[in-house]
Amino acid sequence: MTVRDLITDLQLNPLVEGDLGRAVTGGYSGDLLSWVMGRAKAGDAWFSVMGNVNAVAVCVLADVACLVLCENAALDEAARARAELENVTVLRSNDTAYALAAALSKRLERIV
Amino acid sequence: MQMVCTVATRYEVNNLKLHYDVSGDDFTRAGEASGAIKATLKRLGFPADVIRRVAIAMYEGEINMVIHADGGVADVEIEPDLIVITLTDRGPGIPDVEKAMQEGFSTAPETVRNLGFGAGMGLPNIKRYTDTLTIDTEIGKGTCIRMTIAVPA
Numbered sequence: 001m002t003v004r005d006l007i008t009d010l011q012l013n014p015l016v017e018g019d020l021g022r023a024v025t026g027g028y029s030g031d032l033l034s035w036v037m038g039r040a041k042a043g044d045a046w047f048s049v050m051g052n053v054n055a056v057a058v059c060v061l062a063d064v065a066c067l068v069l070c071e072n073a074a075l076d077e078a079a080r081a082r083a084e085l086e087n088v089t090v091l092r093s094n095d096t097a098y099a100l101a102a103a104l105s106k107r108l109e110r111i112v
Numbered sequence: 113m114q115m116v117c118t119v120a121t122r123y124e125v126n127n128l129k130l131h132y133d134v135s136g137d138d139f140t141r142a143g144e145a146s147g148a149i150k151a152t153l154k155r156l157g158f159p160a161d162v163i164r165r166v167a168i169a170m171y172e173g174e175i176n177m178v179i180h181a182d183g184g185v186a187d188v189e190i191e192p193d194l195i196v197i198t199l200t201d202r203g204p205g206i207p208d209v210e211k212a213m214q215e216g217f218s219t220a221p222e223t224v225r226n227l228g229f230g231a232g233m234g235l236p237n238i239k240r241y242t243d244t245l246t247i248d249t250e251i252g253k254g255t256c257i258r259m260t261i262a263v264p265a
Contacts, residue, residue: 031228032228032229032231032233033227033228033229033231034172034175034229034231034232034233034234034237035231035233037168037171037172037233037237038168038233038236038237038240038241042160042161042164050228052227052228053139053140054139054142054143054227054228054229055228057142057143057147057171058171060143060147060150060167061143061146061147061150061164061167061168061171062164062167062168063160063164063167078140086147
């Protein structure tokens with residue numbers, strides 16, 4: 001499953017489009033940046049409400065496939081600029097992290 | 113006639129030394145040094161897992177210096193088989209290193225927590241992603257953290 005598939009399947013709103021062909025191999029949900037950085041895996045879709053510039057840095061360093069802002073959380077302007085610069089995909093949804101992670105899990109199970 | 117022979121190393125690098133200043137109290141710039149190292153290692157062809165470990169460990173170190181020490185300096189030595197990162201600051205020092213190594217223990221202020229930091233995972237994450245970690249700290253003088261990450265053959 002690619003980030004592009006994720007956008008379609010989970011009906012996400014793209015805010016910044018990075019590598020949409022990148023494979024999504026799992027998911028991780030959390031808002032404490034160091035916690036996420038320590039535990040999220042490369043290729044995960046990261047569900048969070050953190051839309052600041054440091055969240056984008058975590059995406060780059062932890063090498064996640066994309067950041068999904070849940071419950072319409074805001075992406076601030078500095079974060080948007082950094083995401084565009086770093087080629088990080090940022091998506092947004094009305095849904096909760098729980099609903100989105102459950103939906104991703106179902107789709108990944110189907111693929112496996 | 114003199115012939116100069118260059119022996120290519122695994123990653124075409126031999127004792128590359130890089131130095132970065134980490135400015136204090138600027139969370140928007142934190143991660144610039146680790147981002148630059150990530151890009152350099154990628155360009156040199158290091159394995160993705162090694163790059164990720166170096167980037168995460170160094171970012172945590174940078175953030176710690178920004179939160180607690182008003183910045184500092186980062187020195188990185190890149191060898192084909194080993195990455196050595198040394199972070200030096202003139203901050204307040206760590207009163208209880210053992211406690212600071214525990215997951216969840218944090219002395220970060222509320223303002224920092226609101227940015228998503230201060231989960232008490234900085235040093236534990238550094239330990240998790242490095243092969244060796246040495247912390248030299250002195251109250252009122254500063255802290256020097258040295259970490260190494262071995263590159264698998």
